[in-house]
Amino acid sequence: NPDQPSHSGSKQEVQPALPKTRKVKINQFRIWLEQQRYSPNTVKTYTEAINTFLEFFHTKELETISNADLVEFNHSYILKKHYSASFQNQVINAVKLFFQKVENRKLDIDQIERPRREHTLPDVLSKEEVGKMLKVTENLKHKCLIALIYSCGLRRSEAINLRLEDIDSGRMLIKIRNAKGHKDRYVQLSSYLLLLLKDYYKEFRPKDFLFEGQNGVPFYSGESIVKVIKTAAMKAGIRKRVYPHILRHSFATHHLEQGTDLRYIQELLGHVSVKTTERYTHVANKAI
Numbered sequence: 001n002p003d004q005p006s007h008s009g010s011k012q013e014v015q016p017a018l019p020k021t022r023k024v025k026i027n028q029f030r031i032w033l034e035q036q037r038y039s040p041n042t043v044k045t046y047t048e049a050i051n052t053f054l055e056f057f058h059t060k061e062l063e064t065i066s067n068a069d070l071v072e073f074n075h076s077y078i079l080k081k082h083y084s085a086s087f088q089n090q091v092i093n094a095v096k097l098f099f100q101k102v103e104n105r106k107l108d109i110d111q112i113e114r115p116r117r118e119h120t121l122p123d124v125l126s127k128e129e130v131g132k133m134l135k136v137t138e139n140l141k142h143k144c145l146i147a148l149i150y151s152c153g154l155r156r157s158e159a160i161n162l163r164l165e166d167i168d169s170g171r172m173l174i175k176i177r178n179a180k181g182h183k184d185r186y187v188q189l190s191s192y193l194l195l196l197l198k199d200y201y202k203e204f205r206p207k208d209f210l211f212e213g214q215n216g217v218p219f220y221s222g223e224s225i226v227k228v229i230k231t232a233a234m235k236a237g238i239r240k241r242v243y244p245h246i247l248r249h250s251f252a253t254h255h256l257e258q259g260t261d262l263r264y265i266q267e268l269l270g271h272v273s274v275k276t277t278e279r280y281t282h283v284a285n286k287a288i
């Protein structure tokens with residue numbers, strides 16, 4: 001999932017089970033993250049990162065773990081297994097927070113060398129490819145999901161958390177609540193999407209969340225959205241690696257290519273810094 005960079009490489013080797021006392025501390029860390037309103041993805045990533053870190057040093061007392069151990073973990077675990085720079089940074093951030101909030105002591109993280117930032121370009125679909133995905137998708141709920149994420153440039157989590165009350169057909173706007181960075185924003189509601197949503201509502205009659213799960217689950221799962229989009233791409237004969245966030249990348253790139261101001265695209269995407277939005281200038285045909 002590009003919303004949450006993950007490590008890659010061989011499978012983790014089996015480490016000895018953590019003692020109960022450390023599991024309790026990891027649970028305390030998870031509860032603190034949740035209370036601070038970190039996103040579910042970040043909570044999952046940070047708790048898994050600190051669990052892996054503590055498993056690696058299962059023979060050391062927590063009180064004796066230092067900067068040198070984090071450096072050793074980076075060298076002997078992350079680099080050895082060819083995990084990504086993103087995962088390395090996640091571990092550093094997780095360890096910093098864990099020792100600060102659970103162990104009440106600070107590791108001098110500023111002394112730890114961070115990996116060089118990876119300058120990767122976002123994957124993008126053409127308008128024709130997005131059109132093909134919509135055309136081959138017969139299930140109305142699935143078609144609405146694809147159209148919504150693309151035409152509004154949404155993150156997967158933002159689509160999942162949409163409620164009926166967030167659709168303002170009078171103003172042709174959709175309100176995105178408590179998105180990344182705990183910020184609200186408005187995005188445009190296209191006439192095409194509005195027609196789809198009206199048909200969808202008549203058929204499925206959702207009660208609270210716009211996209212409900214099965215068997216009484218109040219909202220759709222992230223895994224289901226991944227499956228929907230991958231299936232649509234496969235049916236459309238698209239050979240690229242297709243995932244939910246590629247629709248957001250495509251939304252931004254297509255806007256840039258048709259002349260939309262970069263600052264406006266920044267607002268639509270909910271980026272804090274325009275520098276984050278500027279990456280699309282490197283893949284837009286017009287800019288190239």
